Amino acid sequence: MFVILVYDFEQKRVGRALKTCRKYLTWVQNSVFEGEIGEANLKKLKMELNKLMDKSTDSVIIYSFQSTKYSKREVLGVSKNSQEFIL
């Protein structure tokens, strides 16, 4: 499935959050990741983030899409990650 993940971590944990997300998804912009990921890996990513975060201050939103049909991805201005994208 295709996933968009956005997070908002306190400064002292954001480095580890970045490292964790980068193992599974592509960094596209400040605190934004995206990519194709399987159910098992998404489960692992969520477990690692849950362990790492302070649930009273940190926030992660995960949008998952079984299909990317009828969807579009558009960039205005500079593309912070020059990689080609599948959407």
Added chain:
Amino acid sequence: MFVILVYDFEQKRVGRALKTCRKYLTWVQNSVFEGEIGEANLKKLKMELNKLMDKSTDSVIIYSFQSTKYSKREVLGVSKNSQEFIL
């Protein structure tokens, strides 16, 4: 259609970007907006952001989905915007 918008603006323009996006979408997290929006309003939002941004440093990514069938929205940790969401 359902839209997720993420931006990365230089400090001096981020206030105006926030104000502009809030006219059309719901703020959900630091530099992340989402919501249902029509074609005409999306066009207006893009025009306003294009006018406001410095295209060599600022970045906006707009993911648009004609259908939110087979999709899911999940929050880990604190939900920065307590509003209920349609996804």
